[in-house]
Amino acid sequence: MVSMRGIFWFGAICAALASAAHAQNDVAGDWDQAGGGIFGFQEEFLDRGGGPDLGDYAGLPINDALRFKASLYSPSWLTVPEHQCLPHPSTYQYRSPGGLSIVKEYDPVTQQLAAYRLYGSYGLARVVWMDGRPHPPANARHTYEGFSTGRWEGNRLAIETTHLKAGFLRRNGIAHSDRARMLEYLVRHDDYLSLMTAVEDPLYLDEPFVRSTDFRLDVRPNTRLAEFGGFANGGDGEGFGASDVFFKCAPSEEIAIERGAVPSFMPGANGDLDMFAKRHNVPLEAALGGSATQYPEYVARLSSNGNATAIQPSAGRSQRPPQAAQAESPTVTSLHVAGQVWLVAAAGRNVAVQVGAEGVLVVNPGPEELADAVLAEIEKIAPGKRIRVIVDTDDDAAHIGGNAKFATGPTPMAQRAAIIAHENASLRIAGAGLSDRHSPTDAFFRGTRELFFNGEPIEIIHVPAATSDGDVLVFFRESDVVVTGSVIEDLTYPVIRLADGGTIGGTLAALNRVLDLTVAEWRAQGGTMVIPNRGRIYDEGDVAEYRDMMTIVRDRVQDAIGKGQTLEQVQAARLARDYDGRYAAVAGPATADEFIETVYGSLKAAANGAR
Amino acid sequence: MISLRWLHAVTFGWSLLAAVALAQPPGPPQAPRSPRAAAQVDLTGNWVAQITEDWRWRMITPPKGDYASVPLNALGRQVADAWDPAADAAADEACRAFGAGGIMRLPTRLKIAWTDESTLRIDTDLGSQVRVLHFDPAARADSGPSWQGHSAAEWLGVPPPANPFGALVAPTQEAGAARAGRSPAGAAGGGAARAEPQSTRGSLKVVTTNLRPGYLRKNGVPYSERAVVTEYYDRFGMFGNDYLQVVTVVADPTYLTTPFVVSNQFKREPDDSKWNPTPCATDAPLGTFQRPAF
Numbered sequence: 001m002v003s004m005r006g007i008f009w010f011g012a013i014c015a016a017l018a019s020a021a022h023a024q025n026d027v028a029g030d031w032d033q034a035g036g037g038i039f040g041f042q043e044e045f046l047d048r049g050g051g052p053d054l055g056d057y058a059g060l061p062i063n064d065a066l067r068f069k070a071s072l073y074s075p076s077w078l079t080v081p082e083h084q085c086l087p088h089p090s091t092y093q094y095r096s097p098g099g100l101s102i103v104k105e106y107d108p109v110t111q112q113l114a115a116y117r118l119y120g121s122y123g124l125a126r127v128v129w130m131d132g133r134p135h136p137p138a139n140a141r142h143t144y145e146g147f148s149t150g151r152w153e154g155n156r157l158a159i160e161t162t163h164l165k166a167g168f169l170r171r172n173g174i175a176h177s178d179r180a181r182m183l184e185y186l187v188r189h190d191d192y193l194s195l196m197t198a199v200e201d202p203l204y205l206d207e208p209f210v211r212s213t214d215f216r217l218d219v220r221p222n223t224r225l226a227e228f229g230g231f232a233n234g235g236d237g238e239g240f241g242a243s244d245v246f247f248k249c250a251p252s253e254e255i256a257i258e259r260g261a262v263p264s265f266m267p268g269a270n271g272d273l274d275m276f277a278k279r280h281n282v283p284l285e286a287a288l289g290g291s292a293t294q295y296p297e298y299v300a301r302l303s304s305n306g307n308a309t310a311i312q313p314s315a316g317r318s319q320r321p322p323q324a325a326q327a328e329s330p331t332v333t334s335l336h337v338a339g340q341v342w343l344v345a346a347a348g349r350n351v352a353v354q355v356g357a358e359g360v361l362v363v364n365p366g367p368e369e370l371a372d373a374v375l376a377e378i379e380k381i382a383p384g385k386r387i388r389v390i391v392d393t394d395d396d397a398a399h400i401g402g403n404a405k406f407a408t409g410p411t412p413m414a415q416r417a418a419i420i421a422h423e424n425a426s427l428r429i430a431g432a433g434l435s436d437r438h439s440p441t442d443a444f445f446r447g448t449r450e451l452f453f454n455g456e457p458i459e460i461i462h463v464p465a466a467t468s469d470g471d472v473l474v475f476f477r478e479s480d481v482v483v484t485g486s487v488i489e490d491l492t493y494p495v496i497r498l499a500d501g502g503t504i505g506g507t508l509a510a511l512n513r514v515l516d517l518t519v520a521e522w523r524a525q526g527g528t529m530v531i532p533n534r535g536r537i538y539d540e541g542d543v544a545e546y547r548d549m550m551t552i553v554r555d556r557v558q559d560a561i562g563k564g565q566t567l568e569q570v571q572a573a574r575l576a577r578d579y580d581g582r583y584a585a586v587a588g589p590a591t592a593d594e595f596i597e598t599v600y601g602s603l604k605a606a607a608n609g610a611r
Numbered sequence: 612m613i614s615l616r617w618l619h620a621v622t623f624g625w626s627l628l629a630a631v632a633l634a635q636p637p638g639p640p641q642a643p644r645s646p647r648a649a650a651q652v653d654l655t656g657n658w659v660a661q662i663t664e665d666w667r668w669r670m671i672t673p674p675k676g677d678y679a680s681v682p683l684n685a686l687g688r689q690v691a692d693a694w695d696p697a698a699d700a701a702a703d704e705a706c707r708a709f710g711a712g713g714i715m716r717l718p719t720r721l722k723i724a725w726t727d728e729s730t731l732r733i734d735t736d737l738g739s740q741v742r743v744l745h746f747d748p749a750a751r752a753d754s755g756p757s758w759q760g761h762s763a764a765e766w767l768g769v770p771p772p773a774n775p776f777g778a779l780v781a782p783t784q785e786a787g788a789a790r791a792g793r794s795p796a797g798a799a800g801g802g803a804a805r806a807e808p809q810s811t812r813g814s815l816k817v818v819t820t821n822l823r824p825g826y827l828r829k830n831g832v833p834y835s836e837r838a839v840v841t842e843y844y845d846r847f848g849m850f851g852n853d854y855l856q857v858v859t860v861v862a863d864p865t866y867l868t869t870p871f872v873v874s875n876q877f878k879r880e881p882d883d884s885k886w887n888p889t890p891c892a893t894d895a896p897l898g899t900f901q902r903p904a905f
Binding site: 200295 | 651659660661662663664665666667670671673679680681682718719720736737767768812813814816843845847849850852854856858860869871872873874875876878885887897
């Protein structure tokens with residue numbers, strides 16, 4: 001007689017056989033490098049191991065802007081404190097030593113596959129959501145791993161990644177911007193796993209950069225991360241990457257580097273740009289890459305005598321006019337940032353809102369014409385709560401336009417909200433011909449104004465001579481959020497108003513002050529959140545990227561001034577062409593030429609003893 | 612409360628359903644579909660290599676002795692160090708770098724087309740090579756070792772269903788067509804990229820034997836006549852482009868310590884206007900190899 005236990009086991013075996021028929025396709029498991037072990041690279045050996053030569057861009061579909069950027073890259077850039085713990089971004093991570101572990105995660109309630117978790121070397125865990133969730137809004141924060149969603153297409157797992165931070169594609173200055181997107185396919189063939197990757201970057205690549213990485217199934221139990229870390233499962237804790245400190249990472253001061261310095265070569269001064277070309281007897285023009293160098297036709301342009309037809313700057317995307325600032329959406333939306341702080345995006349302007357038991361604090365109410373819409377959005381976030389405090393980070397009309405309407409109480413007799421600003425901004429607002437109700441009620445002179453509101457300490461920090469003489473940062477210490485006002489624009493170069501006391505040096509000092517306030521949670525990202533004047537949410541890694549841009553451009557212009565170049569010559573040299581696509585506005589004071597003129601003028605004034 | 616007996620019964624029931632779902636579908640006997648009709652992925656068309664990796668080993672002939680990352684054994688290194696391109700040319704061995712173990716690594720174009728219902732042909736313009744992929748397991752090599760050897764092909768990739776029992780509830784259009792004996796759309800023919808779902812659901816596996824000794828790299832990094840070349844072909848649609856990926860695994864007990872695994876990308880081209888057939892050739896290397904510190 002067949003027992004129930006027997007039926008149970010029969011059923012279990014049938015179920016196991018049924019699932020085994022499909023198991024071959026699954027990508028979950030532990031995977032070694034294709035050649036075995038953590039250094040078993042059989043492609044791009046130098047690139048993935050010891051590191052590529054400077055000037056090795058052959059076969060990469062880079063445009064002129066990225067070629068310029070990479071050619072001025074100095075490996076000393078990694079000594080900057082904010083860069084010491086940079087993780088490998090997901091666009092590069094699986095090229096590095098170590099293997100790849102892929103784990104399935106199920107929703108505990110529905111029992112449906114919710115995500116794959118990918119653990120590669122260098123400690124950057126990554127989630128590929130499989131539950132159909134949408135990608136976050138454009139102004140959500142970016143990370144080095146990006147935001148990934150996946151779906152099965154036949155026998156392969158397709159992954160789409162957005163919200164990437166700027167990161168490197170090769171460890172010699174070849175980078176992608178934070179506008180990059182990545183598509184990947186993971187497909188298992190027998191005991192091999194293949195990862196096909198395409199990175200698309202409208203700023204730096206003329207066509208998607210495609211490459212693939214191969215892995216071999218590792219059936220040993222519990223050896224993947226242990227082998228790399230060196231501790232668990234019998235490891236001796238010695239050797240490469242041995243210890244959790246390797247994964248956690250904390251920057252240290254190993255060499256003397258001036259605070260705020262960002263090492264890079266000046267144009268024409270990189271004497272090692274031909275390192276790869278010389279070492280491998282490859283024509284320099286070929287070594288410096290471009291879309292053409294990846295196709296068979298290019299072979300005919302190579303010859304054993306070291307000559308190659310010079311690559312013409314790509315005529316397509318790389319020479320398009322600078323990117324316009326993102327279209328300013330007429331809609332008003334809100335996004336939670338951290339703690340008690342929200343971001344209300346209004347026509348491209350960021351309004352920061354702190355909500356708590358005492359009421360609402362608003363940083364930069366925004367343009368006057370959008371005041372009603374912003375107030376309506378705040379009412380959604382903080383229903384029934386009154387706005388008690390307003391902080392103006394400067395006197396920009398696009399910041400203070402809503403002051404009057406925001407500060408009005410519920411009745412004519414009700415107490416108005418306090419409006420706080422630095423004295424210099426306050427004076428300029430008072431002289432702008434606006435109604436009294438726009439003017440700050442609470443100006444301060446000293447460096448910092450302190451406030452305790454909604455149960456958290458708030459610092460309003462004057463940053464002298466930044467984009468004007470009246471800029472302040474607002475630091476919510478409990479929520480751990482910094483609001484930068486005009487110091488960081490995200491969508492464009494900063495608008496430094498020299499006539500109102502702004503300077504390039506002061507703006508850089510303000511950016512470094514922001515970096516002093518921020519603390520990264522994990523590998524140069526997370527932790528303190530930063531709300532720029534416009535655009536998306538930042539963290540320390542993003543602020544460092546913006547600071548780097550400003551510092552590098554400042555240094556290049558200073559170098560040109562030192563060589564006696566006129567403003568016209570500097571503008572013609574397009575010294576910021578590697579950043580123009582990302583930050584140059586098509587009109588107004590943040591165009592490429594206007595920005596260079598501002599930097600040039602500020603440096604000249606400083607050299608002449610003016611502020 | 613759910614009893615254990617009830618749980619056993621449910622388990623048994625579902626298990627039976629699973630077994631049924633994965634068994635041959637019921638119905639009248641049907642003639643087996645041809646490999647062409649049963650294609651899991653449509654590879655036909657014109658493709659061009661995109662050399663974004665190992666550029667210095669693929670676009671140019673690297674110096675003698677530059678075999679980094681190839682798992683050569685001592686004998687393999689000895690042979691590689693003795694490479695003499697002039698001797699190859701003189702001995703009518705100029706096609707050594709164009710054999711099945713290395714051809715997909717080179718900057719070439721491919722034309723892929725069916726020659727009959729069970730044979731897929733790949734032409735390369737570089738070296739003017741022809742590869743013949745036999746889906747018929749009865750096909751045998753009809754001559755001695757050759758540059759392209761004998762290639763046995765099979766489709767891989769039954770897609771894992773999101774719901775293992777979903778086929779019983781709502782058969783997909785493709786599965787329904789298969790059960791009705793019809794060819795899934797896009798399984799044959801070539802040319803323009805097709806909609807992804809029906810043309811890229813699986814992979815092609817090719818195992819090649821009966822090879823003449825050849826090179827993994829143009830600078831004489833060897834594989835022997837005992838080499839077995841296993842390849843996996845996939846198509847991926849990304850950012851509006853249609854890509855072919857070929858993963859090549861070369862196992863050679865003579866010269867390699869472990870299999871040599873590389874993957875190569877090709878991009879679809881709309882036509883063969885850039886097709887440029889050239890004969891095999893041995894090229895002098897560029898420069899002298901400088902062994903890296905790492």
